Amino acid sequence: MITVVGVGADGWDGLSPDARRALEAAEVLMGGRRQLDLVPASVGGRGQLDLVPAAAAERVAWPSPLLPALPSLMETYAGREVCVLASGDPMFYGIGTTLVRLLGTANIRVMPHVSSLSLACARLGWPVEQVDVVSLVGRPPAALNAAILPGRRLVVLGAGRDSPSLVAGLATGLGYGPSPMTVLSDLGADSESVLTGTAETWAAQGPEPSALNAIALECVPAPGAEPLPRVPGLPDAAFEHDGQLTKREVRAVTLSRLAPLPGEMLWDVGAGAGSIAIEWMRSHPACAAVAIESRADRAAAIARNADRLGVPSLRIVEGRAPAALAGLPAPDAVFVGGGATVPGLLESCWAALRPGGRLVANAVTLESESVIAQWYARLGGDLVRMSVQRASPVGSFTGWRAAMPVTVWSVTRKDVP
Incomplete structure (x- = not known):
């Protein structure tokens, strides 16, 4: 004991x-x-x-x-x-x-x-159950990016004297410079102190607190700031990409089929910009994901997207599936955004799924559709074809321009391997 x-x-x-x-x-x-x-x-x-x-x-x-x-x-x-x-x-x-x-x-x-959270909320008069908590102790600071949303109250557990400046810089960079900020140091000790300001003023030249600090942030966006909600379907412009991106409307439908639950693990196979894995992890702090991508430049872009959108713990595996899937933690859900025609890929993904897990595969080519149709005939599930059209100028008028249709196959594994 x-x-x-x-x-x-x-x-x-x-x-x-x-x-x-x-x-x-x-x-x-x-x-x-x-x-x-x-x-x-x-x-x-x-x-x-x-x-x-x-x-x-x-x-x-x-x-x-x-x-x-x-x-x-x-x-x-x-x-x-x-x-x-x-x-x-x-x-x-x-x-x-x-x-x-x-x-x-x-x-x-x-x-x-x-706890430091209870002490901080007691000093501020904040209801503990209405506060979001982010710890910087041994964790990537970029995780804070997903928590900064309009009207939210955050308590950030600092990891040193520079933590308040770090928090202020991140908030200001996201367009939340006007956010009131309170730094509470040495909570409960005789040397306890409180410093106040805003994120933008602190980022410019904030006072130096004790190394033992908690940062309270009331998230107030500056005019023109564009909040990024946790609901799946972020704007395409939120991601750095080279065109290899599951577009917004299709992404929202795909994630609804993947159905993330807290604590579950996703494989995003052929991740491209990593948009599916990133939005899966943004749905709940306990969700985890592995993005598998064969190109080094795209894998690097996935890492930058994950940091910027507040999920720096996204695991990125550079390699080609199905070989790159070996040794990965068993998934609760798998998304195949491309490569359905690669021999053995869907077989490997299906075999790895936990009972009750979901497999979602998207196809835009006739060849991929043919493979998915065969799997649908064998396993059933749900098969949907999506067609999205966007308004755009046609001379001095406005017309519809259609994107390539996307076939979405989703199936739940109900048997025990």
């Missing part, structure tokens, strides 16, 4: 009696150097200093990088009374979540402190 104790910026004084007893009983204390320093060598007791038993415990500072070293570290100290220190609530973007995933719920006891 490993005990994980959340510690606030107020250190020992802010701990509950149960948390103090857990620390006093520890043979080994693990944590970041800042957390370890918050446990004193001694504390006052009736006018004199009494030694805290935890002071005699072996102190182990986290190595860097932590995650690869964690399993062997836990094995080294197995059988001893281990207490792990964490900032605030260990299960809120904290080490508690990692340890539960590694060792199982039955082997971890968590004693949470008040």
Whole structure:
């Protein structure tokens, strides 16, 4: 049993009696150097200093990088009374979540402190349930791009002194420069401080806060800013592409057939600009995707699109399917935007699908349609042909110009392989 104790910026004084007893009983204390320093060598007791038993415990500072070293570290100290220190609530973007995933719920006891989110919302008077949270600690800052939407309140967990300037720059670059911004530092400590401004003024020359900070942002778009909603079907201009792009209307229909659910995994095979994978991941923060693309220039563009649209964790595999599919995590959904005629491609995608998974394949050529028609005859599903026409000038008048029709085949795997 490993005990994980959340510690606030107020250190020992802010701990509950149960948390103090857990620390006093520890043979080994693990944590970041800042957390370890918050446990004193001694504390006052009736006018004199009494030694805290935890002071005699072996102190182990986290190595860097932590995650690869964690399993062997836990094995080294197995059988001893281990207490792990964490900032605030260990299960809120904290080490508690990692340890539960590694060792199982039955082997971890968590004693949470008040989280930085709760403290920030208490200072601001914001309802916690109405706030979106983004952590910059060990995560790509571009993830913030998907959360900045008109009228939303964000609490961004900073990863150093430069985090507020980083947040301000991202918000301003997206057209949200007028957004009020509050930086709360050292929450719960005697040194707690609050700095205010707007994203654009902070990005220009903001004051330097403490390294331990949370950034509160009220998203206010500047005039002319174009919000990018999470509903599938972003404008084609939102993506960098060379023409290899599932167009807006077809993309919206395709994603409705793929039907993303939180926590599910998508394969976007022949990803082009990555638009399907990116919009899949934008539908919910827990959705994951792999974009498989054979051309290096397009794979690079996919990475830029993913960063700009707030899903930097999109995995990009450069290679040709079906060979490039080997070793990938099993998908809950697969999209084949091109290459249906490649031998073995649809067979490999169908075989990899989890039971209940969805396969969607689009075709624009007669050859691809023929392959899809054969699969439809064999497996059933839903077969739709879409034709989109857009108004455009015809001399001094306006007429309709038709895009190439697209055939969309979708099917759900109901059997067990």
